[in-house]
Structure formats: C-alpha cells, structure tokens
Amino acid sequence: MSDAPIVQMTGITKDFTGVRALDGVDFTLRRGEIHAVMGENGAGKSTLIKVLTGVHDPDAGRILLDGEPVRFHSPGQAQAGGISTVYQEVNLTDNLSVAENLLAGREPRLGPFINFRAMRRKAKALLDEIGIDLNVAAPLSSYSIAMQQLVAIARAIDIDAKVLILDEPTSSLDRDEVAVLMRVMRSLAERGTAMVFISHFLDQVYEICDRMTVLRNGTLIGEWAVSELPESELIGHMLGREVQTLGALEHRAARHRPDDDVLVSARGLGRKGSVSPFDLDIRPGEVVGLAGLLGSGRTETARLIAGADRADSGALEFRGERLRGHNPRTASARGIGFCPENRKTEGLVGDLTVAENMILAMQAARGWARTVPPARRDALVAEFIEKLDIRPADPDLPVKNLSGGNQQKVLLARWMLIEPRLLILDEPTRGIDVGAKADIQRLVNELSEDGMAVLFISAELEEVTRLSDRIAVLRDRELIDILHQESDMTTDRIVETIVEKGGDK
Amino acid sequence: MNAYLKRLIWPLAVLVTLIVVNIAQTGFDFIVPSVHDGRLGGAFVNILRNSVPLLLIALGMTLVIATKGIDLSVGAVYAIGAAIACQWIIDRDQSAFGTILTAVILALLVAAVIGAWNGAMVAYFGVQPIVATLILMIAGRGIAQLITGGQIPSVSDSTPFVELGRGAIATIPVPIVIGVLVFAVLALLTRTTALGMLLEAVGGNPAASRLAGIRSKGITILAYLVCGFCAGLAGLIGAANLGSADANNGGLWIELDAILAVVIGGTALIGGRFFLLGTVIGVAIIETLNVTIINVGLSSQWQFTAKAIVVFVVAVLQSPEFRAWLLKPFRRPDGGEPAPEPADDKEALAK
C-alpha cells in the first residue's frame, strides 16, 4: 500500500436548482486503499460519486486523477479513464449469459463473428481470478442476485480499473456472499486497485476499509483512518448533534402522559428481505419515533404499518381488530395516513394542482362518483393552505412548481383532511428549508396534542428525540429496542443503543 | 383556466388557419351553413357531421391515454358495432322501432364489454396497453366478419336506423347532436365528478395514487369501457350513414387518427392531464385538413402524406430532447443546461 493519491478532489461544489448538494468537499483516494464514504441520505455521498464518475458536472472544484486534472462528462468517459462503478442495482442484462455479460462489447472475435468458445474461456479465467466458479454459458438470470453482483464486479475489474467504486454492493448479499466480496476486494487492493466503498453496514466498513470520509448535509465532516474513529463517534458525526433554533418547542417527553388504549399493535410483523419481525404498539396522542441509520429498516417498518408493502409474517391489529388484506386503501379508510419518503415518485402527482393533491385521499375514499362538494373542498383547501402556511397560497398551481417544503406540507394536508387516527411520516423534513422544518415539527406536536397518533421517521436524531414520546431503535433491519424513559430521550442514548445492541449480535 | 387556454391556443390557431385557407379557396360558403330539406348543410357542417365517428373514438381514447394507456382495438370495435347492428336489423323487421332499439343496445353492450375486457387485461393481468389491445385489433375484424358472414349487410333505406347517420333533429344532423351529447356527458362526468381528477392522478403517478388509496384498477377499466362504448357508437353512426357495415374497411385506421387527434389536442401520450375540448379541436383539424387538401387542388392521396407530416411535427415538438437540440445554437455557451435533479437520475437508473 502506498500513500500516493490516485484521485484528488478539491473544493467540489454542486447545486441542484437552488439546493446545495455538495459544498466545497475534498476527497482523496490513495492507491491500494479501500476508502469508505459515509453519510446519511442527502449527505452528498451519491452526488460526490456521480461527480467523480462523470454523471454530474461539478459547479466548482477540481479533480486530479494520477496527478492530471480531469473532467469526465459521462460514465463512459470515466470508465475509459480507469474509473469503474458497481451499483447497488445489478446493472447487467439478465437475459444474456454470464460470459456475455462479462465481456459484452469486448467479445473475442473471429472476423466479424463472436468466438463463443474463446469468450467462455476468457470469462472462466476472469471469474477464476476472483475465485468464483459459475457455468458461464448459463443465462445470468439463473443465478442469485449476489452472484450477479459478483459478476458485475468481475466485469468492472476487467476494464483495467485503477479506481473501483462500489456503491452499496452488499445490500442484497448474505453473510457468506459478503465474505466472498470482501476477499475479492482485499486481493484487488493488494494488486494496487483503489476502491471507494459505500455501505450502510458499519461492521462491513470497519472490517474492510482503511480510511473513511464522512459527509453531512453536503459538507465534509472529516477524514479518518478507520482504526482512529470508534463506531460511536462515527455515528455521531454522521447524524450530527447540532442544536437548531426551533422556537419554543420543549422536550416532548417531559409531557409524556401514559395512555392504556392501544391504537395500532404489531405482533411479529415482518417481511423477508426488508425488516425482521417486530412488535410495536402505538397509542392515541402518542408520537413514536423510528431511529436508526439509513438502511436499518426504518422506512420498511413504516411501510408495513401503512399497508404500502405486504407483510409476510405476523399480525397487525387496529383498535383490537386484526387487519387482513391490509393495503393503502383499507388503511386510509381506517384513518391511517402515510406520507412516503420520496415525495416526488410516491407522494404527489406533479401535474395536478395543490388543491387536487390535497383532496386526493379524501376523494379516493369517497369514490369517484361522490365528489367532495366544490364549496366544501375550496374551504378545506383554503383552511389548510393557511394553517400550514403553504406558499404561494395559490390552490390552482401545479404542485410540481412548489418548493420541497411546501410540497411536503401539501402531502401532510392531504392526510390531515381525512382527520386520521394515525399519521405515518417518513422523513418529512428531509431536504426542506429550516422554516418549513420548524412548521412541520410544530404541527406534529399539535396533532398529537389533539389525540392523533404519529409514527415519525427522521435521520436527524435531535429531531426524533425532541418530538417523540417513545423511540423505536433499529439496526440492520431489526427493531432492537424501544426507549421510553424520559432520560433515554437523548441522541447519545440512541447512539449507544445502536452500538451496544449491534455488538452482541 | 389560464393553463387550459394556453394548451388550446395552438391547435385552435391551426384550425382557424385551415378554415381561412378554405374560405380563401372556396369563398364564404365554406363556413356558412345552408338549409336543405329541413336540415343544415354546407361544407363545414358536412365536415363536422362526417367527423363525428372519429370524434367519439377520440374522446374515449383521451380518457384511456390519460391513464397512461392506449387502445388500438377501437377500429375493430367500430366494425363489430356496425356489424352487429346491421346484421340484427336485416334479419328482422327493418321498420320496427323495437328492432332498431334492440340492435343499438346490443351493439353498444358488446362494445362496452370488449372495452372492459381490454381494461381488465391492463389492470389485472398487467399487460402493456399496446399489447393488450393489439389482440383485439387483429382478431376484432375477424369477429366482425364472423357476425356478417363475410357479407356486407345493407339495411333498407327506409329503416329508421339510417336516421342515426342521415337524419336531423331541429335541422341539426343527428350525428352532430350525438357528438355534442357524448362530449357534454363525458365533460360533465369527468369534470363535475372526481372521475377526471382520479384519472389524471392514476395516469400522472400510479405509485402515488395507490398510496393515496385510489382504486386504480376500477378507474382504468372504466376508461377502457367508455372507450369501447364510444367506438361501438361510432360504428353505429358510420353504418347508419352508409346504410351498411363493411367488416373489413369500416373504421380502418381510425385508431391512428384518433390517437393523432388526442395528441394534437394537447393530451400527452405519457398520461396525466387530459383535454376533451382539445381533442374536439384535434378532430376538427384532421377532418378539415382532409378537405383542405382537395380544396387547394391537391389530389386526395396527399391526405396520408399531410397526416404523416402532422404526426411527425407533433411528436417531435413534444420531445424535450428535440427542443433542447433546436435551441442549442441560441444558448449562451457558458449557460450550460439546467442540472437534472438527482431524483430523475435515480429513476433513469432504476429503469
């Protein structure tokens, strides 16, 4: 391992229509090292990688590859320059054979014709090199996703990669498969290949990586040798502990009042490959926070309770009644509202107006023939635009023209209109401005005062601790603990829980 | 309302231009209706009257396209509707009102069932709309021929059935009355109830619609059902006008014209917002264009070529890539393109 940097990125800044995704970030990658880039959703990890691989052009900053200034404008150019990427989704075509996927575009040929025998031989050799033995003539689709991922890596290595970027390659692999991948990574490192490793599994990062760079909210927090940064400090760096000015919003747990009624009760609820079976009760007027790192199963837990995904084990009870065939429509009819993580793709209908998006759930519950009377609709929409301070206060504007924070408020209003008993909010404050964030936090507080139950997800522990009565802590797709003591409502306690319980697994 | 008008202004301008060209060629008689035998006539009224079958199909198609779908089978359904009605009538007492009524109801019922079938293929079996409706596009004309026994059943000129195509109510031709009625019903159905909004939600963002609790399967089937019904009704009017049902050539290529009319009218093929009034203008443009070609002295064969040009221009103008390419020389070199948002990239990769 030498210390000569192969990639040096300095002062990288990137704006997306007003939102600063990266702000003057530096990143150095040395020959033969495995370097983790750590951070939560929206921290800027993927933007940084995309700048390096030529998907995005940076607005400022420079990139040195082997000491030479470079600027790639497409992933193809980056590949030609020696930077290969393996993505979380296997980007191969599974209708072709393993050998073809390995060598597509570089097949050995006889004249104009592909020499299949030579291709299979070459593919076999390539897989041998990283210690995999597959039937290279079989279609890729006949192998597990894990094997497909390893094939993708084999393909990336073969393109004479100086730098290999592994973007969450392990999220669909099991323990043994991860071990294979790590062995391959180590042998590549010995040969001098530099690797960028992105994963939300901390144990993997600690096992395989030499150094790590931590990002938060688009800024560089720092770079450490892995051995110098204990897990608890890393989590602290990733989640952040800065106190925000949010007006007079006192600690919620101080007012905690126990309630014996259970509104929603999950027993052994789980879904294979998404979240292990868990128990969770939610009471009226209670805010339950879900805390954990990205990929810990926060969103998946919420989606099961919301009926957005189908559970394959356990039971969900709503006011003592066992729910069967639970889906978004029946959930909505019972008064369970769900604001998904991704506003644009799963929340709003961009072309429809603010008013239409607000009325959607209420109208869906009534069916198309029983229209919400226009006068009532206008009154409701006007009321919520004012109540939530949605700007611009024009109900007829297409919702796609609004800012992120206002879009989030429209989504909230959609569910508040049906006066739900349980409101599930998956990262409602991500990527929105501070003002809107404070508004939404205040709103969650008010709603629960009025007796509504809220299931609240946020990557920011400060926010979770301030808002929640109880906090369910998740790690590695498992609900590991539920904190309910007032004294437990601190970010430190959550971080401790994640680290401790992770250790004894 | 503003955005709505803005969408309609271009199609409207094209229509007005075409009308002006015709007036310039043939004088004001083109636009001014005349009265013959107690019914309205004149060039423009005839255009409207002849355009009704296309209008009905295009209106149904608008709803289907709003759901991100397409219905290729409407031409075949047109033929089936015409075949059922004519065959039923010639086998019975042609002047009996009951016969005519039964024939009409039967034809519309079958057409609606076919539409619902298409919708079910899309909603329940998850078959792509083009593929699902291709089946009946191919088989449908065979079914129509099966009904007519390979003949072209001609009804007698005295049967009240032909009034559906040739008659007039208070001097207004019956087809135009039907066209206006269907337009009004659909407009009311979609705009005074929540159907329109739910259709647009399902077509605009299926995932979000599901999470909002919309019964998207039912909505999708309803759209295809209405489309099938409209195609059957169009077949009835076409058959009544001709007095016969040609299973092979009745409504040939009408699905393509209908799709074209919808697109000209401002409804995008990717679903979402739809414009029934825009579709009406689109139909009027297509039919007026056909007449204009004759009036400016070109042979009728130019109709296809002209239509091809319209399809091409509309398709290319709707393409953001084309607009970017066209504007490239005018852009400041340092301006750069607006950065794509990260979410869009993810979508592209996920695909």
Add this chain to the structure above:
Amino acid sequence: MSTTVTERPSRTTLFDGLGRYIPIGVTVALLIVMYLGGIAAFPRFSSPQVIASLFIDNAALLIIAVGMTFVILSGGIDLSVGSMMAFSTMSIAALTVDLGVPAEVAVAAVLAFGTLSGLFTGAVIHYFNVQPFIATLAGLFLYRGLTLQLSDHDVSMRDIAFFDWGMLRMDFAGGQRDGGFSLPNISFIALAVVIVAFIVLHYTRFGRGVYAVGGSESSALLMGLPVARTKVGVYAVSGFCAALGGVVAAYYTKSANPLAGVGLELDAIAAVVIGGTILTGGTGFVLGTVAGVMVMGLLTTLIAFQGDLSSWWARIVVGVLLLAFILLQRFLSRSGEKRRT
C-alpha cells in the same frame, strides 16, 4: 486464491433459464399438431409442396417479420413496414415501367432508400426520445401516401424480363409431379434473410447488443455498449427488410398494388409474438419468428383445404393465439420475478 465460490443454477432457477424456450416449444408443438391434423383430415395435405408453399406465399411476410424481430427484440416496434413494402414495390414499378430505369438499379435504389429511412426513424426515436409507436406511425402514413401518389391503381411489371427470375423454380426430390416439391427463387431470398439474421443476432456484437438493449437499456448504457448505434441499427434492418419484402412482392405478383400490405405490420408483429419473442424485448429467436410465420401460413392453408370455413377464422384464431402467448409470457415473467425477490 485458495477457496472458490461455486453456485450451480438451482433446479428452480434452471427452470428460469429454460423458461425462455417454453413459448417457442409451444409454437413448434402447435405447428406439428396442425400439420398432423391436416394430414389426418385431408389426403392431399401430406404433399411436401404444402410446406413449400408456405415459403412461397409468405416469403415477403417472412422477410418483414425477421426485420420486425430485430426491432421487437430491442424493445421497440415498427408500424411502417406494410406501407414501406407497398412503397418499394410501387417505386420499382414506377422507376422501371414509367421511367425505364434498369431494374437492377431500381431494386438497389429501393433497398438503399428503405435502409436510410429506417436509419432516420431510428435516429428520431433514439435522439429525440420519440415513442417508437408514434415515430413509425408517421412512416405508416407517409409511405402509404407516397405510394398512392405514385399510382392509385395497379401497375403491371409483366413486360420486364428481370422480374421473371423471382418465380423460377428449382425442383427437389423429383419436383411436384414425383412427390417432391419445388421452390422459386423468392423463397431462397427469404431463407437467406433468415440465415443471415440468425447469424447476425447470435454471432455478432450488433446482434448481442440488440438483446442487451432489449433486456435493459439503462444497463446496456452503463455497461458501455453502443446503445445509440444498436437502436438506430434495428430500424435500419427493419427498413431494409421491408424494402426487400417489396422487391419480393414485385417478383411474386409482377405488379404493384397501392393497397398491398395494409395491416401487414400487424401480421408481422403477430408472427413474431407467436414465435415466442416477448414484446417488451430482450427474449426471443429469429427461428421462432419463422415458426410463427409458418403457424399463420398453415392456418390459412388449413382453412383453404377445409373449404367450408371462412377466411376470417384465421384472424380470430391468430387473435386467440396471441392472447394465449401473451398470457403465457406474462405468467412466465411474473413467476420469474417472484422467484428472484
């Protein structure tokens, strides 16, 4: 490396690989059943000429369906082929009969035009991201319009000696009289197209690229494959095949009909789908398309032998077959998805 990781395709996943062959297996089985049924019902059906005729009457359809196979494998669709075929035949007639251009030159010009127009369509589809359905719809209207402008009635090419070559027959196994069969040159053209297409699709980078793009366009792009060249290329192939279909039609009928090939695009798509190619792209075989064309041809032949049955039954049966195949494909891909998650 000391240890090696092995994974054998498990039995259930092996089925996934074999799943690709189920539709074509069904088609071939269907073909055999139809043929045996025909022999059992009609004595004259066993003549080898019955099979040979499939490749004479459907030569143009076969060529066009092969071109369509490229497009559908890549995930697109081409509606313009029927009009393109008619335009090619009519152009040849206009060039040779009206203008006296040598037939060889006319044929070459038509083939070049078909290829170039395919290139143009493909470029519009790829670079401007216009839906294939709409872009080729414009072609459908355009070439039909141009055909009608060249002539709105049949044009005979009987007087041009060049076109006699196409139907010159070669006898096999003693020819038709002695229980063998004979094939004209147009059948050989069609078979040559099939063979070339097979080699291109299976043994060249372009062909494998077609499968890759059809499997997943975004993956193909990230793998650094020439997606643009492939996508534009398939439409050029389809345009060439449609033009060649027009040339074969000129040989076959020695006349040009302005309304020839109306709806032929649908027959070609149906043949491709019945031949086991999935309409969303990525999976299928050009030999399956041959089987698909044979099924459709045999269907017509059977109905002709039967005598009482009317021709429209062919359309209905084709529709039913399409339905069956689409549902089969849907079922196969769904069970595949289920296994993988």
